[in-house]
Amino acid sequence: MTENGGRRSPIEHGFPHLETVRASITALFRRLSADGIRAYADSLTPADATFTTDDDLHLGAQRVASAIVRALRLPDARMVVSFRPMEEAATVELAAGPEYFIEANDRFRVHRRDLAAALAHEVTHVLLHRLGLSFPATAENEILTDTAAAYLGVGWLLLDAYREDALTHQKLGYLTPEEFGYVLARRSRLTGEDLSAWFTSPQAYEAYARGRAMAERDLRRPPLTAAGPVARLRYAKDRRAGAASGQGAAYGTAYRFERRDGGLRVSFPCPVCGQGLRVPVRGRLRARCGLCHTVLDCDT
Secondary structure, X not given: OOEOOXXXXXXXXXXXXXXXXXXXXXXXXXHHHHHHHHOOXXXXXXXXXXXXXXXXXXXXXXXXXXXXXXXXXXXXXXXXXXXXXXXXXXXXXXXXXXEEEXXXXXXXXXXXXXXXXXXXXXXXXXXXXXXXXXOOOHHHHHHHHHHHHHHOOOOHHHHHOOEEOOOOEEOEOOOOHXXXXXXXXXXXXXXXXXXXXXXXXXXXXXXXXXXXXXXXXXXXXXOEOOOOHHHHHHHHHHHHHHHHHOEEOOOOOOOEEEEEOOEEEEEEEOOOOXXXXXXXXXXXXXXXXXXXXOEEEEEO
């Protein structure tokens, strides 16, 4: 796992990986099912992640790693944590198990506050390895890992490790701070869990708020009834064009029109899991996502 994407590099902000993040959430739903995702409703608590200078180095690291294993529902996986000088924050050796070896950066011997965040990323690698879930490219696979960690209840630690001020310049993981906030906000909407009080880093909370604003926009995109008046006007214009041509969508929109079986239909992603939905264009209706089972109020 990277640290700062290179510790001396500027910290990237914004949403440059958003499409891969969304694809990662959809992949999690497809692999685990809606019920499987909801089994991760309770996040790893701050108490379970705490690792101080009063703890024995190796026993404390094992305790935190074991708590993350339980949070990710890997009861038969054993993590062996060691420390050495390295560029990365941590790495894990993926094998058949049940024992996995994690190497953490030597700096965590002294600066223990964020060890749990580094371990969360590596244990999530183990979970995805066992699930057989991966993306072809290494960079996309790391984004999948960060997204899964955040969406399944342990990755809030990675956002809380983000600090950027006059004295500190640190970020763990591959997502930007805002992208971590986006994933956590989508998780919060699904589980009802509010993590905002758990952040110890003011910058992490601010990034969470920016990510939450982006996640809320997903819930206000046409043809959902919560879309605002400007978006609705644009949708109506695109719908007329779609009716005339039988297909198409305007640049930058998430929906697409097509004529099927003599009627016009609109396709759009589910705002919860990202699964593509296709419904008839006939005014107000309720659509049920077949993947996450969310019922959506639409005005098509």
